[in-house]
Amino acid sequence: MSVTGIALILFLTFHCGMNIVALFSGKAYNTICELLGANWYAVVATLGLAALAVIHIVFAFILTAQNRKARGDNRYDVATTVNAGKVEWASKNMLVLGIIILLGLLLHLFNFWYNMMFAEIVGMETTLSPTDGFGWIQETFANPLFVVLYVIWIVAIWFHLTHGFWSAMQTLGVSGKIWLNRWRVIGFIYVTLLMLGFLVVVLAFAFGIAPSLCCDGAADCCQQAVDCCQQAAAACCQQGADCCQQAADCCKEAAAACCK
Numbered sequence: 131m132s133v134t135g136i137a138l139i140l141f142l143t144f145h146c147g148m149n150i151v152a153l154f155s156g157k158a159y160n161t162i163c164e165l166l167g168a169n170w171y172a173v174v175a176t177l178g179l180a181a182l183a184v185i186h187i188v189f190a191f192i193l194t195a196q197n198r199k200a201r202g203d204n205r206y207d208v209a210t211t212v213n214a215g216k217v218e219w220a221s222k223n224m225l226v227l228g229i230i231i232l233l234g235l236l237l238h239l240f241n242f243w244y245n246m247m248f249a250e251i252v253g254m255e256t257t258l259s260p261t262d263g264f265g266w267i268q269e270t271f272a273n274p275l276f277v278v279l280y281v282i283w284i285v286a287i288w289f290h291l292t293h294g295f296w297s298a299m300q301t302l303g304v305s306g307k308i309w310l311n312r313w314r315v316i317g318f319i320y321v322t323l324l325m326l327g328f329l330v331v332v333l334a335f336a337f338g339i340a341p342s343l344c345c346d347g348a349a350d351c352c353q354q355a356v357d358c359c360q361q362a363a364a365a366c367c368q369q370g371a372d373c374c375q376q377a378a379d380c381c382k383e384a385a386a387a388c389c390k
């Protein structure tokens with residue numbers, strides 16, 4: 131569980147970095163989406179990722195069943211005797227948290243992977259292009275229900291990972307109070323920053339305050355306004371006064387659209 135867990139945290143780190151790009155540039159984000167798309171290496175990586183997730187989940191059920199069999203209902207002896215209250219809530223509820231995370235993941239894969247990679251592979255018709263990740267992010271987080279569900283999901287992942295990180299270190303052989311405590315702090319900071327990264331993206335798009343929403347749009351729009359004026363002016367020179375009025379109107383419209 132520790133090895134698959136750490137590999138999944140590494141994937142999340144890459145995924146979070148990629149999502150942060152969407153905060154600043156829709157074009158850059160979609161370039162990455164196009165690079166990944168349904169290319170063979172992206173499909174292979176997805177299959178690898180799915181295998182990691184399945185192994186992680188199967189082991190979680192096996193370990194929980196073994197634990198319950200060995201200890202019955204009194205699974206955390208330390209919590210009920212000398213160290214009452216010292217076992218973290220997340221530690222006792224790793225399986226429940228895991229199930230919430232799994233349900234959130236299914237929703238997430240439906241929102242994105244299904245409309246993007248899957249749609250591209252099977253040639254399914256979609257409202258937006260399968261490589262328009264930026265558009266799918268805008269569309270998903272324009273829906274307040276999805277925003278609430280994603281926030282709950284991200285908080286559940288945070289609980290799961292803050293416990294899982296140092297627990298993995300313990301399984302991998304880090305021992306001694308000092309190093310376990312250090313890993314606990316390192317894990318807490320790392321996982322908190324990671325999940326804040328995801329949260330910021332969800333909220334920035336939900337509230338329409340991602341810098342990419344204004345700058346990219348404005349730049350594209352200003353280019354359109356310039357093109358429009360140039361075309362209108364070229365036509366104007368050939369045709370006379372009426373046309374000049376049209377050119378002026380066109381420029382006004384283009385500039386008004388640009389300000390939005």
Ligand code: HEM
Pocket residue numbers: 142145149163166167172175176177179235238242243246247263266267284287327328329331332
């Ligand atoms: C701000 C929140 C998030 C956004 C905007 C986001 C966005 C995306 C996008 C656009 C894709 C599709 C990529 C493609 O098919 O080309 C994707 C796939 C995926 N996301 Fe997220 N994601 C978010 C959070 C998360 C979190 C928290 C997890 C972890 C549990 C996660 C796990 C995945 C997985 C497993 C895939 C499929 C990857 C693959 O096809 O290889 N995502 N996400």
